[in-house]
Amino acid sequence: MPWVVPSASGTRQMHILLIGAGGHGRAVLETLRDAGWPPPAGVLDDNPASAGLSGIPLLGPLAAAEALRQQGLEAAHVALGDNLRRQALGEWLASLGYALPVIRHPSAVVAGSARIGDGSVLLPRVVVGAAAEVGRHAILNTGCIVEHDSRLEDAVHIAPGAVLGGGVRIGATALVGLGAALKPGVAVGARAVVGVGAAVISDVAPGLCVGGTPAVPLR
Template identity: 30%
Template sequence: MNNNFKGILFYGFGGHARSIADVALSNNIKEILFVDVNARSGETFCGYPVVRDLPESLPEGWIVFPASGSGEMRKEQLEDINRRGWITGNIVSPTATIGVGANFGTACFVGHHSHVGPNAKIGDACIINTGAIIEHDCVINDFTHISINTAIAGKTRIGSHCFIGAGSVVIDGIKVTDKVTLGANGCIVKDIDESGVYVGTPARIIKN
């Protein structure tokens, strides 16, 4: 996992972007720029500028990072980054632990005190948020957000564009289809093959 960038352009300036910036700064990244269509004139974050418009070009050694908390928006941001021929990368907290053989796509965020276990596979533009645990041999597909203090037990497969809410648990060996939202503190104890919103322990669907 490479955090050795000269600078980072964050595509977005919501709360999630600020959390990523915190991790970037803890990796001694010295130069940061936020771009957000809702930026106010003269706005800054910890002294770093927030502007409305993407630049025409970037300095050598910079990456662009899709910083939206929304999976759909991160997908659009990543597609735009690729169209422009810009480089992206993964941003990993120095307090996170990465198991042997773990594999990441691009534009992934791994937050403070999180863990990705051995032989786990993480897709593009995934969020492994603060304190989350992804255990051995798990597969987390593209644009999925594993929220704070969530535990995903071994050999579990989570689809793309999923959101697993804060403090939730998914027991070992479970398969979860695409576009599933699990509310905070929920627990998935059997496979989910229908997209929708789930809550509770055991998780039950409330909206499809």
């Protein structure tokens, strides 16, 4: 199987290996197709009952990634919603020598001064503002907005419809839930969880789960 194909511009486009055949894997696969990527080389999943992803080969469990790299497969993406596991597997793949390209839906709007880290994915209608910085292995989910000068550390997940005002800071592996709104300048600590529809008007400590309007700590 050819892992690399030429593009019209003469640059190389890589057949990417996907990790994870669940719901997020399906979303990433559709994004790749919409963005005109070559068909993925396949998907790996540790679930023995997994049916894989439609239209691409199921190549076995995650441990097969090492052999596939030795066979010449060059790029991979971890399509898992679990932030900690996505980060750990992404760094493991990088240690094997895989490239971890950014996957961006063509409807996403990203400012020229914004920076997106390796292994991150931008799903449909995402907006990333001027001078925003997004770390490695992040999920910017459908329709979320990351405004100017915001800083997102590694392996965060900004859920569909969430809005981050200018200068917001999000710590590593934090989750901002569906439809949440964060006041400009607030900070959300590492591993924290912002609940669905929460209105965050003050800083959230690391590891804390908050929800409501305005957001308060939850059990």
